[in-house]
Amino acid sequence: MPRLKFQTLTEQMFYVLLCLKTECCGMDILDRVPAMTGGRVSVGSGTLYNLLEQFLDAGMIRETKVEGRRRSYILTEAGVNRLAEEYRRIAAQGEDYRRIFGEEEQK
Amino acid sequence: MRDTKRRLELFSFYDHTGIEKHLEKMAASGWMLDKLGAYLWHYRRVEPKPMKFCVTYYPRASQFDPEPSEGELDFREFCERTGWKLAGSSAQLQIFRNEDPDAVPIETDPVLEIDTLHRAVKKTFLPVYFILLALGVLQVFLLIGQLVNDPIDWLSRPGGMFSGFTWIILLLILSVELIAYFRWRARAKQAAERGEFLDTPNTSPFQKVCLALVLVSFAWWMVNIILLGSSLMRYLCAAMLVTIAVLVALFNGLKNLMKRRGASKNLNRGVTFTVYFIVAFVLFDAIIFFGIWAVSSGLLDLGDQSGDPPLSVADxxxxxxxxxxxxxxxxxxxxxxxxxxxxxxxxxxxxPDLSLPSLEYTLTEVKLPFLYDWCRDRLYHEDDKRGEEFGYRYEATDPAPWGAQEAWERVYDDGGRTNRFLLCYEHRIVVIDFGSKRIPTPEQRAIVGEKLGQ
Incomplete structure (x- = not known):
């Protein structure tokens, strides 16, 4: 069954939003995400461009300034809430894992 | 040695993986994409080297945009930031290249990729294809109607066959393209749910075969028109081809002129289509009116009146x-x-001076033996409706005097004669009408057999 839009965030969506906790130029996110994840996650330029448009449409981020082609964004309250919900969901998954396998097995 | 070349590339609008693989192969063989022209793709010679290509879509772009929009330029700058340089673009289609074999792809989310592609496809590919599909279905229905009503006439006309064949091929292409796209989209969405990308279907070989078939059919039609067509047909054919070329040049010329002048997308679209349809209407009307005038004034003829017919009244x-x-x-x-x-x-x-003999006949040349019985039955029954109304029908008669294999004479129900005969020879079926008052003599029947039965 297709996933409802932003019902759950993909890893790329999660990190793009995370980058926007503080004001950030859209293009800089392309470098920030790999840096933040130790290269584990990268976001393609086309994917980022479309994600930023969709986040704007959904009111999860807002544009803060435009300098030439550099557009900066920041999370809105809705975006902060959505990110927090996603964190709780991921954290709940981690909690479930720990409960099933126990702390010892993780070592 | 040429440093540039142009190629006609037959890729589906949505086949981004097919285009990418093709361009990577071209670059590896020393040809780099330089520009996407209106019909041909331009390449320039380079040192052969591995190059990654990525085809993406910018759904809001239009072929009528005077220049790339701010959003489109932003998008390109995003791509450039990760090393992807624009190699060429045509409206929504954006092609980027990157020398880094490990470059992060432009699209890293399959769900978003499918969504972006579908937004682009909905704006151009799907409306055009669905309109053409509707026209194609209509044309094929008309074709079936012609085939049912007068199949021999239709199967004997190269122009009719060419246009019918072309519509069938077009309908086939449209169907294959639409089915391939929607099938791919359904499977790609399933794959995307697993986080996987799915290659787009490559229908290029199929399109090449279709194009080759249409070109062969067109060439064959041209040869028929040039060698066998009447001067009217030759004129119509030449005039139509020139008009189509003029209209295509006009559409692109006007569109590009308005783009250069900075006209807005909507103004450009409105003016270009309006002028195109007005000029098309005027030109096609002019062709028809000139044709009618030329025939009525004797400048052009409807058929070959110069050669002697195989059988004449004088015979x-x-x-x-x-x-x-x-x-x-x-x-x-x-x-x-x-x-x-x-x-x-x-x-x-x-x-009319009915004292003078007249002659009318139709020769049906059957080139494929399996069509013979079908043609004979069609000709036998072609007047059935009128026969019921006027009370006549075909009746078997002795074929020997005609030198024929089979012969029928059309007679009235009261036994009166119409002097119309259906004669079957080895590869030819003759329907001959001597006029109501003239019963052919045995000598005349033998002459008919000698002249038309060969």
Missing amino acids: LADVDMDGYFTRRTGDETVLLGQYEVFQHTNWNRDD
């Missing part, structure tokens, strides 16, 4: 042919040929 009776009007029309294809000869005195319709 059957001692008459002076000076007062006769002869019209020969006909066409042929690899399946069938059908020729009609009409030979009458230049009679006044209101006061």
Whole structure:
């Protein structure tokens, strides 16, 4: 069954939003995400461009300034809430894992 | 040695993986994409090297945009930031290249990729294809109607066959393209749910075969028109081809001119389409009016009146042919040929001189044996409706005097004769009409067999 839009965030969506906790130029996110994840996650330029448009449409981020082609964004309250919900969901998954396998097995 | 070349690339609009693989192969063989032209892609010679290509779509772009929009330029700058340089673009289609073999792809989320592609496809590819599909279905229905009503005539006309064949091929291409796209989209969405990308279907080989078939069919039609067509047909054909070329050049020329002048997308679209349809209407009307005028003034003819028909009134009776009007029309294809000869005195319709003999006949040349019985049955039954109304029908008659394999004579229900005969020879079926008052003599029947039965 297709996933409802932003019902759950993909890893790329999660990190793009995370980058926007503080004001950030859209293009800089392309470098920030790999840096933040130790290269584990990268976001393609086309994917980022479309994600930023969709986040704007959904009111999860807002544009803060435009300098030439550099557009900066920041999370809105809705975006902060959505990110927090996603964190709780991921954290709940981690909690479930720990409960099933126990702390010892993780070592 | 040429440093540039242009190629006609037959890729589906949505086949980004097919385009990428093709361009990577071209770059590896020393040809780099330089520009996407209106019909041809331009390449320039480079040192052969591995190069990654990525085809993406910018759904809001239009072929009528005077220049790339701010959003499109932003998008390109995003791509450039990760090393992807624009290699060429055509409206929504954006092609980037990158020398880094490990570059992060432009699209890293399959769900978003499918969504972006579908937004682009909905704006151009799907509306155009669905309109053409509707036209194609209509044309094929008309074609079936022609085939049912007068199949021999249709199968004997190269022009009719060419246009019918082309519509069938077009319908086939449209169907394959639409089915391939929606099938791919359904499977790609499933794959995307697993986080996987799915290659787009490559219908390029199929499109090449279709194009080759249409070109061969077109060439064959041209040869038929040039060698066998009437001067009217040659004129119509040449005029239509020139007009289509003019219209295509006009559309692109006007669109590009308005883009250079900075006209807005909507203004450009409105003006270009309006001028295009007005000019098309005027030109096609002019062609038809000139054709009618040229035929009525004797500048062009409807059929080959210069050659002698295989059988003439003079072969059957001692008459002076000076007062006769002869019209020969006909066409042929690899399946069938059908020729009609009409030979009458230049009679006044209101006061015809019935004392002079006349002759009308139709020759149906059957080139493929399996069509023979079908053609004979069609010709036998073609007047059934009128026969019921006027009370006549075909009745078997002795084929020997005609030198034929089978023969029928059309007679009235009360036994009266119409002097119309259906004669079957080895590869030819003849329907001959001597006129209501003239019963053909045995000698005349033998002459018919000798002249038309060969």
